[in-house]
Amino acid sequence: MVTSSLSGSSFSPEPSLSSQIEHARRAALLVRATDLAVIVVTGGDRISWLNGLVTCNLANVTPGHAVYGLAVQLKGRIVCDVTVLVAEDRALVVVPASAREELTQAFDHYLVMEDVELAHLPFAIWQAHGPRARDLVAPARAASPAIAAAEIDFTGLGGAIVLAPESEEAAAWHALEPTLKSAGGLVGDDAGWEALRLEHAVPRFGKDFDATTYPQEATLERRAVSFDKGCYLGQEVVCMLEMRGRVxxxxxxxxxxxxxxxxxxxxxxxxxxxxxxxxxxxxxxxxxxxxxxxxxxxxxxxxxxxxxxxxxxxxxxxxxxxxxxxxx
Missing domain, CATH: 2.40.30.110 (Aminomethyltransferase beta-barrel domains)
Incomplete structure (x- = not known):
């Protein structure tokens, strides 16, 4: 269950599903993503190296922006989905917590001479959905230089993601709560996110697709795959399936x-x-x-x-x- 704050809040901790859906449509629904984790990627080669391991195109992503994609195996099946938030000195790869160890090992296998380091650090992660979700980005960033936030639309309604190191969780929340309230938003829970994502056809790793699934089987090829970028691990199979047009x-x-x-x-x-x-x-x-x-x-x-x-x-x-x- 998602709680509305660290130490109590004016928001109801158990809003109805209908209220959560309505707020996501009209303003913003903020959900604490306890099922996600972060791989921190640093080093001078981090973007070019990471771009060769994910299906989304990171080549032109500037700091403060985020993109959604997949990490796939050499034979094209999905390892997991990823949200990559690019910061000035690092890339934050948000992944399902259940897949972080496996993906880190896979990444490490392809780390040879590049100037890249991988680390696991505890983060509080919030996802916001709705047309006013973008309002949360600037206040979250202003709360601490260590907090990363970016607009990213998961549902088609508008959206944002906020990543706060464990030590900055309170600072992040104290920035998010009043901004969310002034935007007419609501703190939601996992049941609300589950209803919202299903209404908007957003598949979830570990539930709707897994490591046995190709991107086209998960219907993620339009949302998560760039067919214009350079080579990446598994590209040949993913592109072949796309050209054949059927699974x-x-x-x-x-x-x-x-x-x-x-x-x-x-x-x-x-x-x-x-x-x-x-x-x-x-x-x-x-x-x-x-x-x-x-x-x-x-x-x-x-x-x-x-x-x-x-x-x-x-x-x-x-x-x-x-x-x-x-x-x-």
Whole structure:
């Protein structure tokens, strides 16, 4: 559960899902990302070296900006997703905490003669979503030179990320809280982020995709892959899949019929086509305040992943959509 501050706050620590979604649409929703961790990359070659290991293009990213991408294996499968925040003297690579050790080892394997050092340091990480999320960047930076913040849009609504070393967590929060309040924003929790990301078709590493998944299977090729940059690890396979234009399976958002009662479908629930043949399974799900029904991600056979395809999730009617938030 995300708490609203270090020592109490005027914000409700348990806002409703509908309130969180509404604030993300109209102002800002701030969520403490306890499932993320940071790899600090320093040294004179840090950007050129790192650019050869991720799918996003870092070549023209100036300090104070952030980009989203993937780290992939030589054979093209995803190691994990990454958000790279470029600072004046370092690059901060934000990764799922569960994947940090594996990714650090993978990075270290490709560190030969470059002037690069890798370190693990504890950070407090906040993600903000919504059109006023950008308002949080400048106050967070002003609170301490050690705090990094940048605009980055995860949902299409606008967004930002704030990284504070453990020693500066209180300073960061004391800057974020009044700014969020003046922007009409709200502190959210993981349930709110789960509903928001599913409404906006944002897949989550470890839930919707993992190290067995190619970028195109996770439908991340447009969001996380640059097809214009120079060489990077795994590029040949990723580009080959793109040129072929097809994969055998794809992650797809589903909207369940609103007349179906019960809880959101559990991870692993079978998905069937209209003939009763199993075509995939649910990877994650949540209630949708916007649609007043349940929504989900499912990994489906590619032929069943096109928008408007009718399926059954267990025994419940559902429809494949491009983005649930646009399906109402």
């Amino acid at each position: 055998k399976r794809k992650l797809a958002p589903l909207v369940l019929a609103n007349h179906d009662p019960g809880d959101p479908p559990a991870k692993g629930t079978a998905v069937f086509d209209t003939t009763g043949k199993q075509v995939g399974e649910v990877t994650s799900s949540a209630p949708s305040p916007t649609l007043q029904t349940h929504i989900a991600f499912a990994m489906l056979k590619a032929a069943s992943a096109a928008a408007d395809t009718l399926v059954k999730v267990g025994s419940r009617d559902a429809r494949v959509v491009d983005k649930p938030a646009r399906a109402g």
